[in-house]
Amino acid sequence: ADAVLDRFREAADVWTSALFGNREMVDAPGREKQVDALADRYARAVEALRGSADEWTVLRDEPWFRRARELAAEQDFFHWEVEFPEVFYEETGSERDNPGFDAVIGNPPYVRMEKFKHLKDFLRAASAVYETRADLYVYFVERSLDLLREGGQYGAIVSNKFLRANYGAPLRALLGEAAAVREIVDFGELPVFEDAAAMPALFFCTRGTDANADSPCRFAALPSLDPHDLAADVDRHAFSVAAASTRGAEWRLVPRSVAALLDKMEAAGTPLGEVVDGRILRGIVTGLNPAFVIDGATRERLLAEDPRSGEVIQPLVVGDDVRRYYIDRRDAWLLYLPHGVDIARYPAVEGHLAPFRTALEKRATRQAWYELQQPQEAYREFFEEPKILYPEMAMEPRFAFDAGPFYPNNKCFFIPGENWFLLGLLNSRLAFFYLSQICSVLGDAAQGGRLELRAQYMQRLPIPRASQADTDELGGLARRMTHLEAATRRERAEFLVWLEGEIGSPVDGLAQKTRIHGYDRHPAESLLDALQANLRHTGVDIAAPRAYGARNPARERIADAHATSAARLAPLAAEFTRLDAEADRLVYRLYGLSANEVVSVEGNRVD
Secondary structure: OHHHHHHHHHHHHHHHHHHOOOHHHHOOOOHHHHHHHHHHHHHHHHHHOOOOHHHHHHHHOOHHHHHHHHHHHHHOOOOHHHHOHHHHEOOOOOEOOOOOEEEEEEOOOOOOHHHHHHHHHHHHHHOOOOOOOOOHHHHHHHHHHHHEEEEEEEEEEEEHHHHOOHHHHHHHHHHHHHEEEEEEEEOOOOOOOOOOOOOEEEEEEEEOOOOOOOOOEEEEEOOOOOHHHHHHHHHHHOEEEOHHHHOOOOOOOOOHHHHHHHHHHHHOEEEHHHHOOOOOEEOEEOOOHHHHEEEHHHHHHHHHHOHHHHHOEEEEEOHHHEEOOEEOOOOEEEEOOOOOOOHHHOHHHHHHHHHHHHHHOOOOOOOOOOOOOEOOHHHHHHHOOOEEEEEOEEOOOOOEEEOOOOEEEOOEEEEEOOOHHHHHHHOOHHHHHHHHHHOOEEOOHHHOOEEEOOHHHHOOOEEEOOOHHHHHHHHHHHHHHHHHHHHHHHHHHHHHHHHHHHHOOOHHHOOOHHHHHOHHHOOHHHHHHHHHOOHHHHOOOOOOOOOOOOOOHHHHHHHHHHHHHHHHHHHHHHHHHHHHHHHHHHHHHHHOOOHHHHHHHHOOOOO
16 A cells, blocks of 8 residues: 555656656647646656556656656655545545545744745746745645635634735635635734744634625734633624625725725725826835935035035935924935946945945845945936825824925835825825724734835725815815924924023933923923933033022023923914814715714724
């Protein structure tokens, strides 16, 4: 029996070896002849299964068969039907009526695609869920489903990324077509594994969709982890998801009422990707930020050494700079050196990059050592022109208008054009609510988790059909809020410049600088305490006098200046809040939300 199984195993190796580049199997000119050669050699292997031991030995010695055996050893080929024949075949050798395992459970490996590039050709040919960026566990889930009988149960702990990521779309489509999803428990960033930040989820499904086709899926996103009370935790946080919500490539793992609201929004609008002709664009990848990102002092030095350096030094904006209706740009500049640039024209820049040459030559992609890895040259005209900027990840709406020229890095996305209506819509509470339901999230979106605002998600946001009057109104509100933020920042900057003169020290060099920068959001005593904590650094004593009737002039000047500045800022903040609420009301109306739906969205829940 073992000898017979060995033959079947080696015959299967012959077939599989062709998927791993066994050139001996197809050593014929032209694709048609190669296909014929492949079919002929596999047919010979199958026919030889019935032959004598001597005939099999002769066949095994042919070059294509020897190469198949070598590849099988190198790649550890494993054939489930051969190793577990009783699961797939009757004793007579015929296939069982419902072949496969009753259950498959597992914890498939979480391996990024960069680690198994050598398997890509095989996976592309053999897998129905192949996607260029897919992690290895995706293929394990597919194979597990293949091994189940109809009605068989699958349960695994896998990365939650496939639930929403682009690379998970083929797997979601397969599961929606070939299985009934029963339960998903999403752990998010909780420390399920001590030594790895895996973003895991428990996933359960039944192969086949006929039985209980309309049975809902149960979904729970856990905010905390108690291994001793896991079942109760799941029960507390679980809700029912309609079976139809786990069909197709896009799943809606939300309560039915939320799904109905999302459907309503989509019916009222057009996907953002269509509205902007697919122009939801990503910024520049340097490949080595310390080399290409410079500060103002370095910029001045390079310009002094060679004025032509200014041709390739551009103002940089990064994702963290982009805030709601404003850009808090730091003193950062980019050496914009696209592919094909003549570096000899910029000797000062070349000299600056020279110490980084070894590291630059080790980057993942091919380019001259002094060139940016992905300069996004096709977008350069947009860098110079008006656009909407936003960060790759955010806990709240953070869309801002840039009149240009700002050059965004790869942690920044942008939508070209001056579209104030779109800016107001993107910064609305309802738009962010929609995105929180479809984006991949680090943490719990309802508890301040960070949304991944990648183009694959943003393009789905429905933009409501609006009259010209409504378009002008929302655009006007967005423009006024942008101007209010600019006025607020000017006032804060003027106060901080005055304060630095008063204490003789830059604020950014002090402890508790966040509290100092946000001085107007706290009483004067909070600012004074923060400054006093830096006494050793500034040498300015602003402590409250202990003796009755004594005065501290420095303390009084700062307190008075704080009161004056806070008084100027208060009406700006009040007006911003009023306009923001007005914009939200307009957006709710554009999507046709009811009063109850508005209450639910603003409470970040839909019952």
